[in-house]
Amino acid sequence: MDSQTFILLSAVIAYSGAFTSLYISLSLFKLGEVIKDKGLTLSAIAMTIFGISLLIEATVNIMAPTYISGPGRRPQELLSILVNRGTLIAIPLYTISYVLMASSHYVSGVSLRETAIPPKEFSVIPLFVIMFIDYNVIDLIVLIVAAIIVLGKYGSARLPTVVFYIVLGISHLVPVMLLFASSSWWIVPLSTLLRGLAPLILFASSLLKE
Amino acid sequence: MVRRKYRSQAGIVHDILEVLQREGAMPATRIATYANLPYDRLKLILLSLEESGLVIKTKEGYDITEKGLEALNTLRRSRKLLESLGFRL
Numbered sequence: 001m002d003s004q005t006f007i008l009l010s011a012v013i014a015y016s017g018a019f020t021s022l023y024i025s026l027s028l029f030k031l032g033e034v035i036k037d038k039g040l041t042l043s044a045i046a047m048t049i050f051g052i053s054l055l056i057e058a059t060v061n062i063m064a065p066t067y068i069s070g071p072g073r074r075p076q077e078l079l080s081i082l083v084n085r086g087t088l089i090a091i092p093l094y095t096i097s098y099v100l101m102a103s104s105h106y107v108s109g110v111s112l113r114e115t116a117i118p119p120k121e122f123s124v125i126p127l128f129v130i131m132f133i134d135y136n137v138i139d140l141i142v143l144i145v146a147a148i149i150v151l152g153k154y155g156s157a158r159l160p161t162v163v164f165y166i167v168l169g170i171s172h173l174v175p176v177m178l179l180f181a182s183s184s185w186w187i188v189p190l191s192t193l194l195r196g197l198a199p200l201i202l203f204a205s206s207l208l209k210e
Numbered sequence: 211m212v213r214r215k216y217r218s219q220a221g222i223v224h225d226i227l228e229v230l231q232r233e234g235a236m237p238a239t240r241i242a243t244y245a246n247l248p249y250d251r252l253k254l255i256l257l258s259l260e261e262s263g264l265v266i267k268t269k270e271g272y273d274i275t276e277k278g279l280e281a282l283n284t285l286r287r288s289r290k291l292l293e294s295l296g297f298r299l
Contacts, residue, residue, distance in 0.1 A: 024291065024295075027288060027291060028295075030284070031220065031284060031285065031288055031292075034262070034264075034280075034281045034284060035219065035220060035223040035259075035262070035264070035281060035285070036219075036258050036259075036261075036262055037218070037219040037220050037223070038219075039218060039219055039220075039297070040219075040220060040292075040297070043295060043297075105218075105296060105297070108218040108219050108220065108297060109216035109217070109218065109298075151296045153216065154216045154298075155216070155218065155296035155297055155298050156293065156296055156297065156298035156299075157296065158293060158294065158296060160294040161294060161295060161296035164294075202294050202295065203291075203294075205290075205294045206290040206291040206293075206294040207290070208290070
């Protein structure tokens with residue numbers, strides 16, 4: 001598969017994932033409003049931000065030129081930077097989205113044993129994380145691991161949910177290969193493609209019959 | 211160490227509305243048993259559901275409203291999606 005086709009394929013999957021995320025968020029917004037569950041509303045906001053991030057990433061990346069030439073330039077390196085621009089713009093939004101995803105399970109989780117309302121001081125932890133850690137791959141991986149841990153404690157760590165977070169984690173790990181791969185045009189589109197695939201997996205699993 | 215059990219707010223609301231639909235109006239203490247919730251926690255949730263118009267207070271206790279039935283159907287339709295997102299129902 002040539003670079004043009006692969007970049008286009010990743011953009012198509014990213015757009016599909018973005019619109020699926022926005023559809024999921026709409027359902028969650030409606031449900032959260034009906035039953036007054038702040039956790040669902042937070043999750044809806046997280047999915048909205050995730051969908052918008054995917055749209056931005058795919059749109060800006062696909063607009064990057066595929067060929068650069070000229071005296072005194074280093075075309076391949078410049079191309080890598082330009083193809084990555086959408087991802088760099090979207091990264092802070094992904095971070096916010098993952099923080100909200102983790103927080104939504106904490107907010108929605110109701111203890112079945114304690115009679116008193118549990119203290120909510122730990123809910124500020126994700127805010128501290130976002131304030132003190134720079135927006136980078138490690139940050140995103142830490143947040144995804146945090147989301148899985150919070151999910152296991154306050155939510156239900158089912159297979160589709162864990163697969164969703166693992167695919168997201170891998171999508172953010174893939175760009176590390178930029179350090180090692182000599183021909184790296186496919187790395188950024190692959191990470192975008194994986195991020196687009198994650199909500200599609202989640203939504204498809206919700207359509208499966210038990 | 212005993213692991214705390216958590217359930218999502220959506221799951222609890224689903225259980226409350228479902229039992230009221232199935233069994234009809236009942237006092238809060240019976241709903242607490244069916245929904246497997248401490249009484250004081252349940253009272254807060256019932257208050258919120260009453261404010262939203264999903265349940266109504268009657269002389270028998272609490273009963274589900276038309277709006278509550280619609281909400282229950284929406285919850286049933288969204289069950290798989292919520293579970294896929296990791297909300298414990």
